[in-house]
Amino acid sequence: MTALAAPENDAQLVSRAVDDLARSTRFPVVFGGLESQGSVHVTAIAGARSHSIDDLVVRIGRGLGGAAMVEKRPRLALDYRTARTITHDYDRAILGEGISTLFAVPIVTDGRARGVLYCGSWSQAPVGDLVARPAFRAADAISTELRIRDEVQRRLALAPTPEAATGLSAAAREDLRESFAELRSIAATVDDADLRARLAAIERRLTTVAGDGATSAKDADVQLSPRELDVLACCALGSTNAEIGAALSLKEGTVKSYLQSAMAKLDASTRHAAVTRARRLGLLP
Incomplete structure (x- = not known):
């Protein structure tokens, strides 16, 4: 690590x-x-x-x-x-x-x-x-x-270790996804490099705990921009483009553009398919 x-x-x-x-x-x-x-x-x-x-x-x-x-x-x-x-x-x-x-x-x-x-x-x-x-x-x-x-401290305390992921309930998994999306939105407001690094470490921990796929994004040669990942994390919670825009302080058209770009990189025809593929690649919990 x-x-x-x-x-x-x-x-x-x-x-x-x-x-x-x-x-x-x-x-x-x-x-x-x-x-x-x-x-x-x-x-x-x-x-x-x-x-x-x-x-x-x-x-x-x-x-x-x-x-x-x-x-x-x-x-x-x-x-x-x-x-x-x-x-x-x-x-x-x-x-x-x-x-x-x-x-x-x-x-x-x-x-x-x-x-x-x-x-x-x-x-x-x-x-x-x-x-x-x-x-x-x-x-x-x-x-x-x-x-x-x-x-950050609150989320870090709540995040389970990979060893605790066995038998993770659907409700617990959904909580992890909500935490991930919230951390992404917080990270977008942070200027301090050390704090951003800590946030990124927590995000990696959450994706490791919730992940169940064997393929990594690196192996699949998929690289999402920070904003594409922000938008996709909100999509994973079922948010609409308007709701995502409000959460991330983006225009609805900008959200749509980021989403389409992420879908193209993930070779997905729908937002649901994009979220599923991102989870399999360990990009999302």
Whole structure:
């Protein structure tokens, strides 16, 4: 089995986002972290002039970031020192860095606050939409990545091993096919190469478990494009062209074109025959 590169861990994910945000925002100092056991652990800092915020741990509901986590919305302290709407548990760290204006944006995934990004300025600075937009984008990017990782882990935990495939029921086999189609749609939105590799590994595992044919696509010299496989995976669930288009954000005519191309490569005259042949070749579960 081909070894996969180690996936980016949570600390690395936040560090990359903080570095990117520091380059795109007007705030001189950026830091953030993810929640663990009721607190946000700051694991990434860019632009700080001191070590005051190193290893900062913010409890949910406390301070500006803790309030943003509870409310699941951005919070701003234009003059942090005199702000009256937050607790001042972390004044030693924030004021020690010399921060005057502090902007906190929660990272929210499926209604759950997972972390927070902070943008700080050493002087009072107004925060309009243009200034805040990079922070929103960074938080959204982390949120999307976490959501995809959660789904990958969930699907990986549900996927049976090849040894467990003996006597697989029709219902279980259909669940595998639905999982495969959903993973294909998720993979289409992923930019991270390591995460795409993990998704591909799960897809291969699902096709191995469900497969019952002796011929491989390689042996038969059949190569489907990613989109052709996406469309065919949805066809395997009985979806119409319109439903496939909605699921994959494609026009119905585009779906038809991909399907016809896949059918031609599989030497199949109907979509049902194409799905059957793709399963025999191990392209679909």
